[in-house]
Structures are given as structure tokens and as C-alpha cells.
Amino acid sequence: MTCTLKVSHVAEYIYSIIDGVSSRICAVTVWPGSNSEDAPVTTIAQTRQPVLAFDSEMGRFKGAIIIKCNATSETKSDNYTLSMGYSWFKNGIYWNLSKSSILNSTDIDLSYNDDVIYCVTTDDPGCMTALQDLNSSSTLNTIKTDSRCENVLGISNKFTIRVEYGPYNVSLHPRSDNVTVVIGNTLSVNCTSECNPPCNISWYKDDVMLSNQKQLNILVRNISNNGEYECRASNKHGATNKSLIVKLENVTVDEGVASVVDSIPLVVVYIVIPIFIIIALIIILIVVYCKKKTKSNKKSEKMKDTAELNADIPLVTYNRPPTNRPENNNRENLIYADLQLACPQRNIVHSHSGDRVIYDKIDFSKMAPTLNLL
Incomplete structure (x- = not known):
């Protein structure tokens, strides 16, 4: 007769059972694990986070990770050297990737970021059998509630995967590699890149750093703002850049020497305003x-009207006696006395005194001509 008993302490008892004439020996094998203090102390060692690199053949980022699980048995007997059983869980689901203390995967990509890993251990033979029965649908709760693993199951601290990678997918906003800017306007472009740890962003032109901010803001003044700008993204895993070509309006090129009006306000000051002043003076x-x-x-119209009003007024001519007239038939030498018009005071056409009036001939039957003063 052979029997196997499970008791609380690790020991081996041999006792005799007398049954009739024969005497037989029953070997009692005591398995560890019935005591609540028999669960292994299980921890995940400090593990380096996976660093991803772009795989051009697969068209995706890919990397490797190595996680080590440390387990210390709490079995009280020094007479047994029991092997340790290991299982791995990812996000609470059995991860059938390794059955040893080291988990090694070379197929880590961006989708693994923030995944939570647990290591489960036991040195109890019955619980190890339960670990071997796990499948792809088993959960961490499945093994924790298995009666074969009660008080003998060690569960590690959680390890969260934080995939690291150098900068990639550098993009500009607005999304364009070429922009045209009117002189006098402000150029504003935002540069971003996916990185872990986060990238440092800086802007350069002709290898001279313009800004260490994501957004570039430049007031475009002259030809020096024309050309290629470069956004550089970098972290401890690498660096990459993105170029931006800036073209300016109102640019002229003469035999390789470029010139441009400094700004729109100067054009207004030196061209537009003088033109307006000249036009205003002409007006x-x-x-x-x-x-x-x-x-x-x-x-002129007033004088004409006055002459028409006095057209019918009789004129009185005062002449000197003939005896006093010079005996000279030359008209240029004729000298007469004063000439007055007999007209009402309100319609005085002419009033003159003191000087002699020299004339050739006066025809009072005609209307006075219109005077053109210009």
C-alpha cells in the first residue's frame, strides 16, 4: 500500500501500518505550499525601455525588449530544492512568449506603448501544473482564482512599456514646403514632430539659429528673408529636419543681383504721397x-449793362470857339476841351477832370464795346 499526504510542513514520515500478518511501509510525501507564507517574492527588475527604429522593409518602427523577473522561494524546508515556474501577462492577458525568468521580444512596435506587463511565479508543483494549463484566453484573474495556486502564487509589480524613438513624421503647419510672402507681412509656420522623449524644436537659416520654439514668426522686410528655412527636431535617439522654401513678392533680379523694395510703407511714402500732392496742387x-x-x-458783363443803360442818354458837347481852334488840319494836333456826358448821377459812365483829353473822332451813335479785361 502506497499513500501520499499533503501536510503543512515539509518533512518525510515513515510509519508502519500493521494489517493482519503483513507489515507495509507507507511513504508520505509532503508538498510545500499549504502555508500562506509559501508564495514566492516576485519582482520585475529595472528594465531598459525599448528603443524603436524605422524598418524600411516593413514600413514601420520596430524594436526589442528584454524583461527579467526575479523570484525568491519562501518554502520553509531546506531539504527540497524546487524549480520555479514562470508565466507572463500583458494587459491582464496570458502572453505565451516565455516560460522562463527572462522575456525577450524583438517585435515591439508603437502599438506596445503603455502596455502593462506582469510576471507570475510559483514553486508549488500543483500550481505549476495550473500555469501550464493556461491558454490565449486565460487572464490574470484566471490563475489567481485557481484553487491549486491559493497562497503559493507570486505576482510581480507591474511594468509599463514606454517605447522610445527618435523624431519622425516632422510636419509643418500650414502644410506646405513652399510659401510666398508679401513684403511687409509676417511669416508664421509651426513645426511638430513625434518623439519620445519629446523633441527639441529649433529653426535655422543658413546654419544660423533663428528660434528654439515650435512656431517661427518673422516680419518679412527685404530680400534677406528670401530662401530656405529649416526646422530641426532632435532628442537623445536622433535628429531629423524639414525644409521650407520662402519666396518673396515684388522681387526683381538683374544679372544675379537681387533687389527688392524694403517695404510697402516706403513705397507709399516715396511714390504714392508725392503723386497725391501734385494732383492736389493742380486742382x-x-x-x-x-x-x-x-x-x-x-x-465785364456789369460794364456792358451800364453802357446799354446809357445808350439813349443825350450827350452835350462843349467846344471852344472856332477862333480858338488851332489852324492845323493835322488830326493828331487837334486839342479840345473837356467832354462831359449829360446823364443822371446814378448812371455815370465816365468822370474825369484835370487832364486834357486828346482824340481824333468820337462817334456817340454806336454802343460802347465790351471790355475784355483779361
Whole structure:
């Protein structure tokens, strides 16, 4: 007769059972694990996070990870050297990638970021059998509630995967590799890149750093702002860059020497404003001329009206006696006395005194001519 018993302490008992005439020996094998203190102390050692690199053949980022699990048995007997059983869980699901203390995977990609890893151990034979029965649908809770692993199951601290990678997918906003900017306007471009740890972003032109911020803001003034700008993204795993070509409007090129008007305000100051001033002066001169001409025409019309009013007024001529007239038939030498018009005081056509009036012939039957003062 052979029997196997499970008791609380690790020991081996041999006792005799007398059954009739025969005497037999029953060997009692005691397995560890019935005591609550028999669960192994299990921890995940400090592990380097996976560093990904772009795999051009696969068209994706790929890397490797190595995780080590440390387990210390708490079995009380020194008479047994029991092997340790290991299982791995990812996000609470059985990860059938390794059955040893080291998990090694070379197929880590971006999808593994933030995944949580646990290591489960036991040195109890019954619980090890339970670990071997796990499948792809088993969960961490499945093994924790298995009666064969009660009080003998060690569960590690969680390890969260934080995949690291150098900068990639550098992009500009607005999304364009070439932009045209009007002189006097501000160029604003934002540069971003996916990195872990986060990247440092800087802007360069002709290898001179313009800014260490993601957004570049430049007031475009002259030809020096024309050309290629470069956004550089870098972290401890690498660096990459993205170029931006800036073209300016109002640019002229003469035999390889480029020149450009400095800014729109200068154009206004030196060209537009003088033109407006010249136009304003011309308008003022035209207005002054028109006013003078209108005033002269009104004066001429007034004199004409006065002459028409006095056309029928009889004239009185005062002549010297013939004896006093010079005996000279030359008309240029004829000298007469004063000439007065007999007209009402309100319609005085002419009033003159003191000087002699020299004339050849006066015809009072005709209307006075219109005077043109201009």
C-alpha cells in the first residue's frame, strides 16, 4: 500500500501500518505550499525601455525588449530544492512568449506603448501544473482564482512599456514646403514632430539659429528673408529636419543681383504721397483760375449793362470857339476841351477832370464795346 499526504510542513514520515500478518511501509510525501507564507517574492527588475527604429522593409518602427523577473522561494524546508515556474501577462492577458525568468521580444512596435506587463511565479508543483494549463484566453484573474495556486502564487509589480524613438513624421503647419510672402507681412509656420522623449524644436537659416520654439514668426522686410528655412527636431535617439522654401513678392533680379523694395510703407511714402500732392496742387490752381475768370466775366458783363443803360442818354458837347481852334488840319494836333456826358448821377459812365483829353473822332451813335479785361 502506497499513500501520499499533503501536510503543512515539509518533512518525510515513515510509519508502519500493521494489517493482519503483513507489515507495509507507507511513504508520505509532503508538498510545500499549504502555508500562506509559501508564495514566492516576485519582482520585475529595472528594465531598459525599448528603443524603436524605422524598418524600411516593413514600413514601420520596430524594436526589442528584454524583461527579467526575479523570484525568491519562501518554502520553509531546506531539504527540497524546487524549480520555479514562470508565466507572463500583458494587459491582464496570458502572453505565451516565455516560460522562463527572462522575456525577450524583438517585435515591439508603437502599438506596445503603455502596455502593462506582469510576471507570475510559483514553486508549488500543483500550481505549476495550473500555469501550464493556461491558454490565449486565460487572464490574470484566471490563475489567481485557481484553487491549486491559493497562497503559493507570486505576482510581480507591474511594468509599463514606454517605447522610445527618435523624431519622425516632422510636419509643418500650414502644410506646405513652399510659401510666398508679401513684403511687409509676417511669416508664421509651426513645426511638430513625434518623439519620445519629446523633441527639441529649433529653426535655422543658413546654419544660423533663428528660434528654439515650435512656431517661427518673422516680419518679412527685404530680400534677406528670401530662401530656405529649416526646422530641426532632435532628442537623445536622433535628429531629423524639414525644409521650407520662402519666396518673396515684388522681387526683381538683374544679372544675379537681387533687389527688392524694403517695404510697402516706403513705397507709399516715396511714390504714392508725392503723386497725391501734385494732383492736389493742380486742382487748386485750376480752381483759382476758374474763380478769377468768373469774376472778370461778371465785371465785364456789369460794364456792358451800364453802357446799354446809357445808350439813349443825350450827350452835350462843349467846344471852344472856332477862333480858338488851332489852324492845323493835322488830326493828331487837334486839342479840345473837356467832354462831359449829360446823364443822371446814378448812371455815370465816365468822370474825369484835370487832364486834357486828346482824340481824333468820337462817334456817340454806336454802343460802347465790351471790355475784355483779361
